Amino acid sequence: MPGRMRTHHTDSTINVIILDKNKAYKKFIISRSEEPKLLTLLRNIAQNDDAEDYVTVDEAFKHVYQKHGKIGSTLRGFRFRDELTQVELARRLGIRQAHLSAMEHGKRTVGKALAKKLAKIFNTDYRLFL
Numbered sequence: 237m238p239g240r241m242r243t244h245h246t247d248s249t250i251n252v253i254i255l256d257k258n259k260a261y262k263k264f265i266i267s268r269s270e271e272p273k274l275l276t277l278l279r280n281i282a283q284n285d286d287a288e289d290y291v292t293v294d295e296a297f298k299h300v301y302q303k304h305g306k307i308g309s310t311l312r313g314f315r316f317r318d319e320l321t322q323v324e325l326a327r328r329l330g331i332r333q334a335h336l337s338a339m340e341h342g343k344r345t346v347g348k349a350l351a352k353k354l355a356k357i358f359n360t361d362y363r364l365f366l
Contacts, residue, residue: 249316250274254293264293265313266300273299305342307365312340314358329353 250271252264266274277296294301300309315325322340326333329350338344346354346365355362 251317262293263317264297265316266297270300304340307346308340308342310364311336311346311354314354314360315340318358325357328357 248268249265250268252266252274254262254264274296277291294306297309303309304312315322320328322333322336326336329336330353331350335344339346348362348366351362351365354365
């Protein structure tokens with residue numbers, strides 16, 4: 237009988253790629269449950285041709301940030317992007333999975349040393365996690 241199989245969260249998330257004003261692509265990963273809100277936002281923007289009506293990323297994802305905080309959402313998004321489980325990432329960081337979960341849910345802060353470890357793992361700037 238086969239052991240437990242690791243399942244990826246790809247079915248429960250959506251990859252959103254946006255071309256910013258500097259012609260650089262930005263990738264965001266959002267929960268599939270947030271899809272209706274994103275589609276409503278995009279429809280409203282598409283109906284308005286005025287460039288003044290564009291919204292920032294923070295405004296577009298404020299409902300996600302309200303639930304888990306900006307840092308928790310960022311951490312979770314990077315983890316989903318790289319298809320890592322909490323257990324795998326916690327092992328790489330040398331912390332307990334429960335601590336990582338608390339960080340993703342905005343109940344625990346990420347210190348500077350841990351932010352630097354996260355930045356190295358995800359190949360990004362450590363300040364995103366502070």
